[in-house]
Amino acid sequence: MPTVETTTWIDAPLERVYSIAKRNEDFPNFMKDVLSLTVVEREGTKTVSDWVGLVSAFGLKVRWRQEDDWDDDGHECRFRQLKGDYDKLEGTWSFKDENGGTRFDSVVDYEYNVPTIGALVKKVIHGLVVKNLEDTLAAIKDRAEHKQ
Numbered sequence: 001m002p003t004v005e006t007t008t009w010i011d012a013p014l015e016r017v018y019s020i021a022k023r024n025e026d027f028p029n030f031m032k033d034v035l036s037l038t039v040v041e042r043e044g045t046k047t048v049s050d051w052v053g054l055v056s057a058f059g060l061k062v063r064w065r066q067e068d069d070w071d072d073d074g075h076e077c078r079f080r081q082l083k084g085d086y087d088k089l090e091g092t093w094s095f096k097d098e099n100g101g102t103r104f105d106s107v108v109d110y111e112y113n114v115p116t117i118g119a120l121v122k123k124v125i126h127g128l129v130v131k132n133l134e135d136t137l138a139a140i141k142d143r144a145e146h147k148q
Contacts (some may be wrong), residue, residue, distance in 0.1 A: 003109050004130050008137040010102045012144035017102040018075050018095045020143050024049055024068070031139045033132060035061065045070050048082065055128055064089060087111040104140065106133055 010017050020026075024047070027034040033054045041048040047068045052061055064084025070077050075096065081089035091108035112125055 002111070002126050002129070003107065004126075004133055005108075006106045006130070006133045006137055008104050008141050009098060010104055010141045010144050011100075012102060014075060014095055014097050014102045017104060017140065017144045018072075020140055021077070021093060021095070021104075022070055027139075030143050031136060032056075033135060040065070045072070051084075053132070055132075057128060062086075085112070102144070104137055106137060108133060 025037055025039050027037050033056060035052040035054050036050075037052075038050045039047060040050055047070070048065065049068070050063070050065050052063050054061060062085045064086055065082040066079055066084075066089070067082050068077050068079045075094065077093040079091060079093070088109065088111040090110075091106065094105045096103045096105075108129070110129060112129075
């Protein structure tokens with residue numbers, strides 16, 4: 001199962017960055033590859049939401065239901081797909097005070113199998129997952145640094 005790790009430093013306070021990341025229902029407003037996101041349940045530290053993402057390189061929509069478990073004291077989110085187009089999708093987002101701003105680390109393990117695809121296509125899919133995660137971190141960074 002491939003793992004993708006991405007990190008960015010954000011010139012904004014930890015609490016601002018964390019609150020933007022935690023309000024995933026706002027993602028379609030500022031992330032071009034998130035077509036829709038509907039929160040279906042919030043209970044305690046857990047949020048369950050339905051996602052529709054766009055793989056723009058192929059004009060392909062990807063759908064999944066995700067459970068997020070937020071640790072407000074540790075500023076971390078553990079997430080996993082409950083059902084959807086991926087064979088497996090899970091990971092963590094963590095946020096830390098660093099150099100007057102916030103370090104945002106993302107680790108995602110995924111599996112996306114399509115029968116009869118070869119190694120080259122799997123590399124293309126991996127590249128798209130990496131790009132999507134980098135774009136996600138960049139969108140949160142931009143919103144945190146420029147939101148009034």
